[in-house]
Amino acid sequence: MNNGVSGPKPADLLPASILGLLGARGPLTRAELASAPRVSSATITGAAKGLMARGMVVEVGQLASGGGRPARPLSLASTAGRMVGVEVTASHLAVVAAKFDGEVPVLVENDINALAVAEQVYGAGVKYSTYLIVTIGRGIGCGIVIGGEVFRGSGGGAGEIGHFPLQEDGPPCPYGHSGCLESLIGTAGLVCRAVEMGLLESPGAEEPRTRA
Numbered sequence: 001m002n003n004g005v006s007g008p009k010p011a012d013l014l015p016a017s018i019l020g021l022l023g024a025r026g027p028l029t030r031a032e033l034a035s036a037p038r039v040s041s042a043t044i045t046g047a048a049k050g051l052m053a054r055g056m057v058v059e060v061g062q063l064a065s066g067g068g069r070p071a072r073p074l075s076l077a078s079t080a081g082r083m084v085g086v087e088v089t090a091s092h093l094a095v096v097a098a099k100f101d102g103e104v105p106v107l108v109e110n111d112i113n114a115l116a117v118a119e120q121v122y123g124a125g126v127k128y129s130t131y132l133i134v135t136i137g138r139g140i141g142c143g144i145v146i147g148g149e150v151f152r153g154s155g156g157g158a159g160e161i162g163h164f165p166l167q168e169d170g171p172p173c174p175y176g177h178s179g180c181l182e183s184l185i186g187t188a189g190l191v192c193r194a195v196e197m198g199l200l201e202s203p204g205a206e207e208p209r210t211r212a
């Protein structure tokens, strides 16, 4: 008994199947497309016509034939749409955009520059075209926006202010500098100072757990 739930019919899946085959194998003729999902050429021709009308598939070139109508291979239309993947990590943002025909641009931006752009679009930066944004945490970072554009410098490290030397005989940072900005006001540096001043217990001074 049908309890009211109906799945997609095979004919509904055909356009997706055609797009999948063209994406995986490149341009194919209607006859080649018909052989893969084992449907009639007429069915493929009808489904392909619908996809062409929606601008998702185009005809490319013409194959020589030994008689009859020459076959015209079909291909995905590069302008039909884009697929976008975004990866957000603690240190960077990566965006991959792919056109239907496989052309793939990739953008990787460090966390602070991504934040500078986010502020420009949604936050405090909306009102300003030139500003700095400074983050203080485990590391120290600075995003620089000048005239509405993120300024990265020639090597991409224009905002890398965390290891700027400030105090010659200051505490060491994990990279071996003495008294750099991060060693003084980064999270680890601040915790260290607080422990020295007796404001915090040393994070490593917990009571040892009782062994079972």
Ligand SMILES: [Zn+2]
Pocket: 162, 163, 164, 173, 174, 175, 176, 177, 178, 180, 181, 182, 183
């Ligand atoms: Zn340092």
